[in-house]
Amino acid sequence: MPEPAFFVVMLAKIAVVFGLMLLSVAYLTWLERKIISDFQVRLGPMRVGPHGLLQPIADGIKLMFKEDIIPQAADRTIYVLAPTLALIPAFISFAVIPFGDRVRLFGQSIDMVISDVNIGLLYVFGVASLGVYGIVLGGWASNNKYALLGGLRSAAQMISYELSMGLSVVGVLMLSESLSLVRIVGAQSQTWFILLQPIGFLIFLICAIAETNRAPFDLPEAETELVAGFHVEYSSMKFAMYFMAEYANMITVAALATTLFLGGWRGPFLPPVVWFLAKLYLVIFLFIWIRATLPRFRYDQLMRFGWKVLLPLALANIVITAAFVALR
Amino acid sequence: MEWLLFVPLAMLALATAALVILLRNPIYCALALVGTFFALSGLYLLLQAEFVAVVQVIIYAGAIMVLFLFVIMLLDVGHEPPPWLRQDRPRLLLGLGLVALLVLELAVAFGSWIAPGIRGPYTSDYVNAVGNTQLIGRLLFTEFLIPFEITSIILLIAIVGAMVLARRQ
Numbered sequence: 457m458p459e460p461a462f463f464v465v466m467l468a469k470i471a472v473v474f475g476l477m478l479l480s481v482a483y484l485t486w487l488e489r490k491i492i493s494d495f496q497v498r499l500g501p502m503r504v505g506p507h508g509l510l511q512p513i514a515d516g517i518k519l520m521f522k523e524d525i526i527p528q529a530a531d532r533t534i535y536v537l538a539p540t541l542a543l544i545p546a547f548i549s550f551a552v553i554p555f556g557d558r559v560r561l562f563g564q565s566i567d568m569v570i571s572d573v574n575i576g577l578l579y580v581f582g583v584a585s586l587g588v589y590g591i592v593l594g595g596w597a598s599n600n601k602y603a604l605l606g607g608l609r610s611a612a613q614m615i616s617y618e619l620s621m622g623l624s625v626v627g628v629l630m631l632s633e634s635l636s637l638v639r640i641v642g643a644q645s646q647t648w649f650i651l652l653q654p655i656g657f658l659i660f661l662i663c664a665i666a667e668t669n670r671a672p673f674d675l676p677e678a679e680t681e682l683v684a685g686f687h688v689e690y691s692s693m694k695f696a697m698y699f700m701a702e703y704a705n706m707i708t709v710a711a712l713a714t715t716l717f718l719g720g721w722r723g724p725f726l727p728p729v730v731w732f733l734a735k736l737y738l739v740i741f742l743f744i745w746i747r748a749t750l751p752r753f754r755y756d757q758l759m760r761f762g763w764k765v766l767l768p769l770a771l772a773n774i775v776i777t778a779a780f781v782a783l784r
Numbered sequence: 785m786e787w788l789l790f791v792p793l794a795m796l797a798l799a800t801a802a803l804v805i806l807l808r809n810p811i812y813c814a815l816a817l818v819g820t821f822f823a824l825s826g827l828y829l830l831l832q833a834e835f836v837a838v839v840q841v842i843i844y845a846g847a848i849m850v851l852f853l854f855v856i857m858l859l860d861v862g863h864e865p866p867p868w869l870r871q872d873r874p875r876l877l878l879g880l881g882l883v884a885l886l887v888l889e890l891a892v893a894f895g896s897w898i899a900p901g902i903r904g905p906y907t908s909d910y911v912n913a914v915g916n917t918q919l920i921g922r923l924l925f926t927e928f929l930i931p932f933e934i935t936s937i938i939l940l941i942a943i944v945g946a947m948v949l950a951r952r953q
Contacts, residue, residue, distance in 0.1 A: 534811070534815075535914075537845065538789075573834070575835055575916070578838040578839065578842065578917075581843045582838045582841040585842050585845070585846025585850075586846055589850070592854070593811075596811065604857065607857075608854060611850055611935070615851075616848075618847075652950065763951075
């Protein structure tokens, strides 16, 4: 491909993915509220637009025009920087996730992934591990005890569960023999890895929920004990950025689960992109379902579960997979 | 072309490294160090060492520095006066002596009369042909097996030691 065309295609892909991601983030809030209302036998947002469909836009406008309060004793630089630090990693990890097969357009073959890096999976984990800065720094810079405790809790939780999450995908690596997400999807042309790695998938899913700070692992923002956690002092667009980061993270881990265990964009009859989105939203629905069903963990339970159950289980999974790969 | 990326990254690495010791708030120092790690990671990418670049970010920026921040926040370390205002002549002299030694060492190690002569079997063409991650994995489990295992045992000992010390209190 000639170089100018390459850049045009690249920019177009980035723009489309980024736009869709922003739109999904906005409408995920609507989807989550609607699904949870269904679970709780109520209607959810109904007033703004048909079935509340314009609610995310109304919410966005409201957040943008709210007063932006910065506490007097806050560390201003970091207080302003922290929400951005949470938002950026949430968005850029999508860059290596393949969302469709190679297509031919205007005589060029275009990969349906922004960038196929040969260490794609490590890149995702590297970026994900940076998300914790936004939360821990936001909590510290607010100069508020509740916020600090929420931030520290979140840091401890994310570090603990990141470990098991990283180990849970080692089985997938051994089976696909590549860190490139495009190749991992390619390796699932016969069987999806969820069938070969059921334990790995389960551990990954649990860690994904903990990583995104969602119920039942939403301790960093436990309202009943921490007021609201690391973002108590945040208002207006800065609060909205934390919110967007949380939902963008949810989309990213769901996309990762789809890519690693559910065969990515593969599937019969329908176009690949449709399959990818269908699986993605299935995983997201599962997240929402779990939030509507389960009560919150206690902090010591959370830590014990992460270190004494998930970590040994993930290690055992690696040993068993390695034995099978070696004997095959 | 490489210079276009190398010079800014190198400058960033040096500037953030200087900030680590010049800034007064420990949290800012820690964040400056994270910046240094990122610049170094960029330099590794320029050397086509993608694996090392990403692992650098995962381990140093993603795990170790978060723990540093943790400790700084929990201990609530106060602001320190800038080092050039401190009246501590012996330490100053010791520091300057160490810097001189380091510069000398670097000059010996990377002097133009040594560096161009080093040619190992692992040229970037060879590494790209085998694959970055694959090559590191293979070397760790063949040529460097013993150092690798010794390192893991040392780490294990450190973990057990930390547990023992924590239990005692």
